[in-house]
Amino acid sequence: MNILQILPELNVGGVETGTVDLAGRLAALGHKAVVVSAGGRLVKELESRGASHYRLPVHKKSLFNIVRMIRPIEDIIRKERIDIVHARSRAPAWPAFFACRRTGAVFVTTCHGYYGKHFFSKVMGWGKRVIVPGNVIGRHMMDDFGVPHDRIRLVPRGVGLSRFKYTPPDEKRKDPFNVGIIGRITPLKGHLFFIKGMAKLARIVPDLKVWVVGDAPESKAAYKEQLLLLTRRLGLWNCTSFLGTQKDISSVLSGLDLLVLATTTPEAFGRVVIEAQASGVPVVASKVGGVVDIIEDGVTGLLVPPADPASIALAAARIYRDPKLARRLAEAAYAKVRSKYTAENMAEATLKVYAECLNERRALIIKLSSIGDAVLTSAAIAAVKRKLGSGFRLSLLTGEPCREVFLRCPYIDDLIVCDLRNKDKGLRGILKWGAVLRRGGFDMVIDFQNNRKSHLLSWLSAAGRRLGYRNGKLGSLLNRGVKDDKICGGPVEHQFRVLGPLGIAYSGEKLEFWPDASDEDSAQEVLSQAWVADNQVLVGINISASRRWTSKNWPPEKIAGLINLLCGRDIRVVLTGTEEEKKQADKIIASVKSPKAVINACGRTADINQLACLIGKCKVFVSCDSAALHAAAARGVPLVALFGPTDPRRHLPPSGQCEVIQRKLKCSPCYKPVCRKKAACMSGISPEDVFSAVCRLMS
Known part of the structure; x- marks a missing residue:
């Protein structure tokens, strides 16, 4: 398989590290691994592991840049003969989505965040498969973005255990007691509540050292200043170290006695949690999002309410006062990481998703009306099924009057009936059914209706290949369309000409009917x-x-x-x-x-x-x-x-x-x-x- 992953940047972070780990694993297994990003510190490591990197400014969120990036991504897909494009963030997902539509590559997404319910986030639910790292994010994508359950795949993040050395917490406990928070300095990560909690913990732990690992993006510089002022005001300046971005997280974790995850909004997963657990570091975390999938309170870590400095301090004090508790939590967490959260498990599960996408294809036939014309498509539908075989699941979209024509058709796996003349009349109805078809994850659409409505529905379905007649009725929306020669054979032969791009030609096939x-x-x-x-x-x-x-x-x-x-x-x-x-x-x-x-x-x-x-x-x-x-x-x-x-x-x-x-x-x-x-x-x-x-x- 030829896989392209696309993300904003390749600087240090959970998403970035996971991308590099997966690309390296793909290359080691003989697959082609390509990554597109705006560059960053991890590019050299990526290339050293056998993957290719293309540098494009896909991190910019402006509409102009999104449109501008479609063609370069399309060129890369064609040059590298990419089978699957795996988008890991919203901004690069948009141009990647449209590039896939132009090339026929399969579009897959991974939801690394608890996205706000607005249009910019919708693209993350448009993948043929939507990968989520935890159950909470999966439910979020279904409830808030309408992603069907059968298109969601649970693939937890993983860590390379060889990069982390497990050491029981009581064996490395020394003075001082080092408590750290690791992640970008943004309000969502809860640094202010962490610092306030550490001020309370300092009254209990005489030799407390606080490590803040990570830096703020330019847009959050004022928030970082606020954090520095709070540290001074609470009297923690002498025992707190702002270490900035650290490439070698394993070295940081080897010196920690406790990791705190103070995020205030639902985390998709929390990669740093399993990295700490792989190193034998006990974890205190906010009870939000995907964190609850990783940590069982009192068994593999301690959970606290979000935005609650007092609870953070009390949980941290328990770890400090009870070394046996700390060891028990660390051992249980390490066992869980080894069984569920390894990089190998993540790569294997992701490869299964890729294989599923390539092996289980879906095609949609559109024939909305009329009854007589619906009968005329029977021979062409049979030919499509014979050509595509069992590897394609064949669906048909039709109008209410034609339902009975196709009801018992043996070549159709799913019959979808709409009512664009009455209930869903007008543009609003077209957009509604476009969303329905998009959730179907179709690889191909064959438009036998060939009018403006059907061409628009074909395009809105987000299928990579769209067949039909380019007849001036929005026919330009069909990327595999053929020119309409109206005086060319009979009506059945006319239907078959649409199938030319599939290598199907008319050879006297008869019409069929399927009464009982x-x-x-x-x-x-x-x-x-x-x-x-x-x-x-x-x-x-x-x-x-x-x-x-x-x-x-x-x-x-x-x-x-x-x-x-x-x-x-x-x-x-x-x-x-x-x-x-x-x-x-x-x-x-x-x-x-x-x-x-x-x-x-x-x-x-x-x-x-x-x-x-x-x-x-x-x-x-x-x-x-x-x-x-x-x-x-x-x-x-x-x-x-x-x-x-x-x-x-x-x-x-x-x-x-x-x-x-x-x-x-x-x-x-x-x-x-x-x-x-x-x-x-x-x-x-x-x-x-x-x-x-x-x-x-x-x-």
């Missing part, structure tokens, strides 16, 4: 109630395309004329349509010579699956360009297809037996849902022409 036994029974019940004999020849006629596309409809009087011709051959007719078209069907039946030979099935099929089963009972099916026509083709029923305002070259579904009847006029195909010329293209189709086509197919 209950659908077949419902269709048979319609015929049984009409006293249809088993050997009765049936011809189906679909009386309407849709409420919107009235221009596609064949006039009712023409349908009645065809029925009269069919009934003269002892053929019974099944009229299909919606509940709204039932009255129209009744009028047609009332106008024919043999009304008892006609079955009004309009509105008697609950969904497209039952309709398809009913159509399957017919010897021939007659329909204009509609969902029923597509369902008949999928069921393999011989077709007479009536076309007028639309082009059969683009919309005729593949069928083994089909006759197309079309009256070509100067204005057709016009693609107008409503015709002001009384639909001359459809009214020009005679019942005799359709009857002749039916007879040819039946013979």
Whole structure:
């Protein structure tokens, strides 16, 4: 695997040390380890352990810098052929996220802090896997950032035990009693409360020495001055040493009798805690965040309320007065570190997350509407599943009307149903569903809908590869899009052209339908109630395309004329349509010579699956360009297809037996849902022409 880790800087700190440890372990195991940062003291150590380093100013949080860093990170990903980008902080995570989207690399994050609930932090929840060092941070990411539980992985930080020498506290206890705090000097780390606690402890411990290890960033210089003034005011100046940043933490810990972690806000983990425990140093820590995962109060350390100097002093005094307690805590903590918190354990667990990301891929197909077009995607969906295989989990996003088409599709692992026409109408609904899809962690999106909504949803999903047509309707958001040639084969072949980047080509695949036994029974019940004999020849006629596309409809009087011709051959007719078209069907039946030979099935099929089963009972099916026509083709029923305002070259579904009847006029195909010329293209189709086509197919 080729792994790129990205973080703000490589100066001394828990995140930085963990990054170097992991990179070294990856290199030792034969993987390519690359780190991007703004540089720092640990770069030489990183490179000495076999990893590569690229220096970029990714630590800056300005929007301009975030945008500016996308292209350089993208270039590194392509140059080093990176498989996974592992972001360890928010500022560099943003350009890394967009670089992954442009390159297809997998984006992984580790949450090293208890982030505030604002937009800048959201990117840390967008990884395909979100690594957390403790249960508290995991719960925080789920509750406050909506990260699904199945995308969170618990990987505690680890220390290289070879770098720390364990010495029982009673064996190194000498005068003075050294108490230290290690970490950046910021208000979050609780230095003020630590100093106040040490002032109380000094009344109990005569030979107290206080070590403050770490320095303040430039933005917190005033806070450091406040800390220095407090130290003087409390009379601790002579026994307190401000040691600044120390590279060799193991040497510092070897001289400490007690470590205090006085942080006031939830810590993600507290690496310095396990470093102290690996050295045999007892720990007193605030009971916040991930610290409670490391320390069991009274067993592996002592926990105190945050921002409570008196409790800090009392806990430290217990350690000072009771050497046996100190040894018992240190031994139990060291045993826990050896079993759970080693650098080897951390690297192994992280590698498992990486392997999981590469081996368990997820693809999303978008087909929002309409029912007929949804049927046309069945062949392409089957081809996608065959190509991707079991290594991909295949999901499909569709609208409420198309739910029944895909409900029993054997190629779909997850069916996601949205309602962008009503409940989630408008931009707010698009953004809502974009967030839902982003949480799905999809590697690829195949957009069969190819409109502005679907293209925007594809982009908002954060998938690395986005396939579809670049058709001017926000098609530029598809980074694997193809040019749309609308007059290029039939509708199924047109769907397959989207799959070109996957190496999938159309080779005559047939449409599919997936009804169950209950659908077949419902269709048979319609015929049984009409006293249809088993050997009765049936011809189906679909009386309407849709409420919107009235221009596609064949006039009712023409349908009645065809029925009269069919009934003269002892053929019974099944009229299909919606509940709204039932009255129209009744009028047609009332106008024919043999009304008892006609079955009004309009509105008697609950969904497209039952309709398809009913159509399957017919010897021939007659329909204009509609969902029923597509369902008949999928069921393999011989077709007479009536076309007028639309082009059969683009919309005729593949069928083994089909006759197309079309009256070509100067204005057709016009693609107008409503015709002001009384639909001359459809009214020009005679019942005799359709009857002749039916007879040819039946013979």
